[in-house]
Amino acid sequence: MVAHAVAESIAYPAAGAALDIENVSHAFDIDGAVLPVLEDVSLIVEPGEFIALLGPSGCGKSTLLRLVAGLERPRSGVLREDNNRITGPHPSRVVVFQDPTLFPWRSVWDNVALGLEAQGILKSHRQRVDAALDLVGLSGFRNAYPHQLSGGMAQRVALARALVNDPKILVLDEPLGKLDSLTRITMQAEIVALWQRKGFTTLLVTHDVEEALFLTNRVVVLSDRPAHIKADIRVERPYPRHRGDPYLADLRKRILGLLGLDATW
Amino acid sequence: MSTYSASEAVALAQTAEEGAALAGQPLSLPISFLSGGTGVFASLAWVGFALSCLWWTDLGDWSRTHELAFAAFFVAGAVLLATLGGSWLGRFGASLQRRAPWLLVLGLFLTLWEVATAKFAWLPLPFFPPPQSIIEVYTDDLPKLLDSVFASVKLQLGGYVIGAAVGFLTGVSIGWSRSVGYWVHPVLRFIGPLPATAWLPIAFFAFPSSWSASTFLIALATGFPVTVLTWSGVASVSNAYYDVARTLGAKPSFLVLKVAIPAALPHVFVGLFMGLGSSFAVLVVAEMIGVKAGLGWYLQWAQGWAAYANMYAALIVMSLLCSGAITLLFKARDHLLVWQKGVVKW
Numbered sequence: 001m002v003a004h005a006v007a008e009s010i011a012y013p014a015a016g017a018a019l020d021i022e023n024v025s026h027a028f029d030i031d032g033a034v035l036p037v038l039e040d041v042s043l044i045v046e047p048g049e050f051i052a053l054l055g056p057s058g059c060g061k062s063t064l065l066r067l068v069a070g071l072e073r074p075r076s077g078v079l080r081e082d083n084n085r086i087t088g089p090h091p092s093r094v095v096v097f098q099d100p101t102l103f104p105w106r107s108v109w110d111n112v113a114l115g116l117e118a119q120g121i122l123k124s125h126r127q128r129v130d131a132a133l134d135l136v137g138l139s140g141f142r143n144a145y146p147h148q149l150s151g152g153m154a155q156r157v158a159l160a161r162a163l164v165n166d167p168k169i170l171v172l173d174e175p176l177g178k179l180d181s182l183t184r185i186t187m188q189a190e191i192v193a194l195w196q197r198k199g200f201t202t203l204l205v206t207h208d209v210e211e212a213l214f215l216t217n218r219v220v221v222l223s224d225r226p227a228h229i230k231a232d233i234r235v236e237r238p239y240p241r242h243r244g245d246p247y248l249a250d251l252r253k254r255i256l257g258l259l260g261l262d263a264t265w
Numbered sequence: 266m267s268t269y270s271a272s273e274a275v276a277l278a279q280t281a282e283e284g285a286a287l288a289g290q291p292l293s294l295p296i297s298f299l300s301g302g303t304g305v306f307a308s309l310a311w312v313g314f315a316l317s318c319l320w321w322t323d324l325g326d327w328s329r330t331h332e333l334a335f336a337a338f339f340v341a342g343a344v345l346l347a348t349l350g351g352s353w354l355g356r357f358g359a360s361l362q363r364r365a366p367w368l369l370v371l372g373l374f375l376t377l378w379e380v381a382t383a384k385f386a387w388l389p390l391p392f393f394p395p396p397q398s399i400i401e402v403y404t405d406d407l408p409k410l411l412d413s414v415f416a417s418v419k420l421q422l423g424g425y426v427i428g429a430a431v432g433f434l435t436g437v438s439i440g441w442s443r444s445v446g447y448w449v450h451p452v453l454r455f456i457g458p459l460p461a462t463a464w465l466p467i468a469f470f471a472f473p474s475s476w477s478a479s480t481f482l483i484a485l486a487t488g489f490p491v492t493v494l495t496w497s498g499v500a501s502v503s504n505a506y507y508d509v510a511r512t513l514g515a516k517p518s519f520l521v522l523k524v525a526i527p528a529a530l531p532h533v534f535v536g537l538f539m540g541l542g543s544s545f546a547v548l549v550v551a552e553m554i555g556v557k558a559g560l561g562w563y564l565q566w567a568q569g570w571a572a573y574a575n576m577y578a579a580l581i582v583m584s585l586l587c588s589g590a591i592t593l594l595f596k597a598r599d600h601l602l603v604w605q606k607g608v609v610k611w
Contacts, residue, residue, distance in 0.1 A: 069512050091514035101505045105527045105604045115513035117523070145604045165513060 016201030017082045017092065017168035019045040019068065024077030026063055027226075036226035037063045038074070043220060043229065047082075050195055050202045052212035055222030056259060061205040064227070065173050068203060069095045081169060091115050094162040098174040100154035102146040108157050109133065109142040115165040132164035135194065152183035156190075163194065170195075172204045176211065188214055192239055209255050213248045214241055221258045231258050303365040304348030310372025311341035317376045318397070321384040329397040329404065330383070337375070344368055394574035402578035409563070414582060416558035420476065421548050421590075424483025428544065429537055432488035436495025436536070440529070441521055453492060461486035461547045469555050479551035486547040487540035491533065498532025499525045531605060534598045541594060545587050560586075 026038040037060035045051050053061045066072045067079055070089040079086040081093060094115070102111045113129045116122040122129075133139045136156040146154060155175060162170060172191070176184045192215055195202050206212050212219050213235055221231040233255065237247060315337035318330050347354055347361045354361070361368075375396060381387040383395030403410070438445040439453075461482045472478035502525050510524050552561025560583045567575035 069508075071508055071511065089511045089514070091512070093512065095508070095512045097505065097509070099505065101503075101509050103506065103509075103524070103527070105530070105602075107604075114510065118510060118513050118515035118519050147604070161509075161513070 015168065016048040016199055018047045018080075019043075019169055019201060019203070020078075020080040020083070021045075021064075021068070022078045022080070024064075024067060024074045024079060025226075026060070026067065026072070026074045038067075039226040039228045041077075041222075041227065041229060043232075045201055045203070048199050048201055049218060050192075050204070050216040051218045051220060052204045052206055052216040053220050053222060054206060054209060054212050054255065054259075055227060056224055057207055059222050059225050060227035061222060062173055065095065065171050065203065065205055068169070069093055069171055071095075091119060091165040092167055093169045093171060094165055094167040095171040095173060096155075096158050096162050096175045098177045100146075100151075100158040102149075102154055102157055102161075104146050106146075107142065108138060108144050108146070108149070111146070111157055112160045112164055114161055119165075128164050132160040135163060136160045136190070150183075151179050152187065155179060155187065159191075159194075163198070167200055169201045169203065172202065174205055174207070177206075177208075184211075189240070191215060196239065209252050209259075210243070210248075213251055213255075214243060219251075219255060221255060231255075303369060304344055304362060307365050307368035307372055308341045308345035308348065310369050310376065311337050311344060314372050314376040314379060315341065317379045317384070321380075323383050323395075323397075324386050325383065325390065325395075325398075327383065327395065327397045327401060329400045333397045333400055337372075341372075391571060392573055394577060398574040399578045399581070402575050406575060406578075410579065410582065413558065413560045413563040413579070414586065416556075416562075417548065417552065417560045417583075418586070420479055420552070420556065420559060421483060421544065424480040424548070425487050425541065425544050427480065428484030428487030428540060429491050431484065432491030432536065432540065433495050433533060435488070436492040436533070437499055437521070437526060437529075439492070440496045440499025441525060453489075457489040457493065461489075461543065462550050465551065465554060475551075475555040475557075479548070479556050482547050482551055483544045486543040487537075490539035490543065491536040494532045494536030494539070495529060498529025501532070502528040531602060534594075534602070537594060538591070541590060545590075549583075 021041055021043040024038055024041045025036070027034050027036040029035075041064065053064060055061050063072070067074050068086070070086050070093065073087070081090075086093075102108075103114070106114070109129060110117075112132055113122055113126075116125050116128065130139070130142075133142055136159055138153060138156055138160065141149065141153065141157075146157070149157065159175070175191075176187055179187065188211060202216075204212065204216060217235050219231075219233045219235060220229055221233070222228070223230045233251065235248075235251065237245065241248065315334045318334035318337065323330055344361070344365075347358055348365070350358065379395055379397075382390065382393050383397065435449060435453075439449050440446075464482055464485065465478075468478040468482055469475055472481060506524050506528060507520055510520055515524070548559070549561040549564075552559035553565045556562060560579050563579045564576055564583075567573070567579060
């Protein structure tokens with residue numbers, strides 16, 4: 001469903017960017033009180049790496065993603081994309097959120113075209129929209145409206161809306177969190193295939209240990225709030241991976257232990 | 266595709282219904298007669314209306330009684346023809362069949378009206394004119410009535426367009442910019458809830474002409490609901506939409522024009538609808554009091570001359586115009602908001 005000959009013919013500059021997170025701390029002001037969320041987080045992500053941020057719910061994973069996306073500025077510390085300081089949002093770093101947040105007043109095609117339209121380059125790049133829709137297997141739904149789509153289809157459109165911009169860093173904020181388990185398994189494989197073809201650097205926030213191990217080549221475990229890095233684990237296993245792999249099962253046990261959940265295993 | 270839009274589903278149901286009605290007819294005569302029965306009775310009711318016009322002599326001096334009777338015969342014939350030939354008339358026949366019960370009731374109502382007024386005066390006469398005297402107004406007083414319609418539409422349209430445009434721009438500005446909100450919001454709270462008609466005495470001497478004063482008042486009546494609802498629409502747009510657009514490279518102008526405004530449009534249309542209703546009220550009052558033209562003025566004039574038939578005739582025209590305006594608004598909404606599911610049909 002993912003690979004299509006048409007998409008192949010469109011040239012994407014297939015290279016991810018390096019991401020450098022340097023001593024980043026962040027906090028929120030809530031009713032006058034300061035609530036620290038990130039505490040001295042440092043992380044170097046190589047170009048093209050697929051990295052998972054894993055941590056308990058509410059620990060600040062999504063905040064870190066918002067900093068990477070440039071939607072917020074950190075209280076202290078620096079984030080760099082290919083040695084350029086991140087000061088605001090840029091289409092080279094695109095986020096796919098947990099909710100597809102498609103614009104309900106736009107058709108599927110117009111939703112995917114959003115980024116190119118916002119940058120004012122849609123007219124000369126219309127074929128990129130078609131290619132991105134092909135890539136996620138939804139060419140037949142180009143004229144549908146979001147309310148006519150199932151949850152999985154909507155999330156695929158959101159993925160196409162991100163990919164059409166040729167991101168150097170793809171930021172996935174629990175993109176499969178609200179999907180049913182069957183759709184989720186299918187889309188996990190699709191995301192790996194897309195990443196392998198395009199070569200963008202990918203950051204995945206998830207609280208599903210199995211998903212992190214199945215998809216990524218590095219798992220960063222975060223602590224409770226305020227989040228700091230608890231462990232940085234390489235997943236040295238070729239793709240396609242198998243869910244029953246004993247190596248992954250061992251890693252899973254270890255990570256659950258880091259999260260304080262080994263008693264249930 | 267997992268779900269259909271409601272309008273699609275309704276359309277499907279309608280075609281299915283029509284299809285069944287059409288398919289049922291040529292197959293078996295009894296069923297055809299039963300489904301067409303209402304149509305036959307409707308036709309009979311109109312024949313009854315025509316006969317009621319001709320059978321007794323009029324109590325008053327009305328010149329259109331015979332014409333009305335012939336028109337009623339014509340309607341009766343047309344209904345009968347369409348009922349019996351429904352399957353050959355396609356969509357028109359099917360839609361007529363759906364309306365047959367209404368045509369029946371209408372025929373009965375007109376008969377009763379005719380008998381109760383023109384023939385036996387069960388209802389006191391100058392105040393309750395018979396149908397033929399209203400027809401007489403439409404045939405004999407047409408130029409004045411048309412002038413009034415034209416004047417009303419012109420006044421209403423000008424005021425409404427100005428009010429809607431100003432209200433929309435104000436609403437977007439308040440919803441978008443905190444500093445605009447700071448200055449405009451208190452003014453809006455102070456002036457907005459005041460009924461626009463309360464300004465009438467001031468407006469008529471503050472403006473150079475009664476026409477410009479009325480335009481201002483209609484614009485005011487339209488502008489308030491449009492402003493408030495546009496504002497609430499813009500303010501309630503989810504931040505997630507802005508986040509998505511910003512990460513995709515959107516500039517502030519894109520966020521306003523392509524995110525905030527389209528997301529607020531459903532609210533804007535509620536405001537436009539409410540504004541239309543309150544502007545009708547202002548229009549009629551303004552025409553009755555200050556402007557010497559329009560349907561409101563025509564009503565006032567007719568009352569002054571005790572020309573009650575003219576009043577009813579003008580009321581009917583006014584009702585058709587107001588209903589038509591709302592229909593137009595809803596058509597525009599359906600066209601612009603096709604992406605919404607489950608919209609109310611007018």
